[in-house]
Amino acid sequence: MQEEIIRAEKFNTLAGLAASIAHEVRNPLTVVKGFLQLMKEDDKSTNQQYFSLVLNELGRAENIINDYLSFAKPELKSVENVKLLETVQEIQALLQPYAIKEGVHLNELHDIEEGLLVKADRNQLKQALINFVKNAIEATPNGGNVSLIVQQTGNMVTVHISDTGKGMNKEELSRIGSLFYTTKDKGTGLGTMVSIRIIEAMAGMVTFKSKELVGTTVSVSLPVQKEPATIHSINDKKKEAM
Ligand code: ADP
Ligand code: MG
Secondary structure (H helix, E strand, O other): OHHHHHHHHHHHHHHHHHHHHHHHHHHHHHHHHHHHHHHHHOOOOOOHHHHHHHHHHHHHHHHHHHHHHHHHOOOOOOEEEEEHHHHHHHHHHHHHHHHHHOOOEEEEEEOOOOOOEEEEEHHHHHHHHHHHHHHHHHHOOOOOEEEEEEEEEOOEEEEEEEEOOOOOOHHHHHHOOOOOOOOOOOOOOOHHHHHHHHHHHOOOEEEEEEEOOOEEEEEEEEEEEOOOHHHHHHHHHHHHHO
16 A cells, blocks of 8 residues: 555656656747748748757757656666677767867777676667766867776776866765756756666666866766676577477
């Protein structure tokens, strides 16, 4: 009985949160629709100003949806053995155009085996790392560096996302990852919170080190997955049976 009540309460909170975020998303979309309507009616080329407004609002909606998507479904859906290095290198390639646009050098360094595995939901792990790397790029001024450093220590493997950006003071550092905390004009304050939840759901851990005007290092640690010997034996048995 008691358990049911707790569950219902959890559901209400999540549903309420989803509703308020849906509302947040609807506002910029309504603005976009309105301007598109105006552009349709007025065919003359005074439309330039509308275009930037439209793109701005679309970008805002996109940010909220991107940051919120995983938060709405925090449970791990398809857990599999994922090659960590491959994933990190994919993210580097994916965010390289963004880094170039922001004038930031994005590089990758590792001293782990190519095939090292972690147990993860591939897409959610990607989403979490992308959020951290995007934050690093956004915090770093033109000409600065963001480094993805992958290292193994015993049973854990860590991706350090290290930037030479603006850094955070003690107060800012204590607030990072709390719901809706953002210092950006078009920020959502969801990315870090969502990402920490994803990593913790994978039995991992996230730590932050920062120094104002020097930079920040976000360290994402995950347990190393041992090569599953059982899969071979199951396959062998299958073969024998056939
Ligand atoms: P958002 O990026 O939408 O602001 P996040 O939850 O991703 O939301 O980040 C929250 C805040 O934490 C940011 O607005 C920024 O002030 C701070 N922050 C996050 N990562 C870094 C970083 N690498 N360097 C400095 N500040 C950061
Ligand atoms: Mg962010």
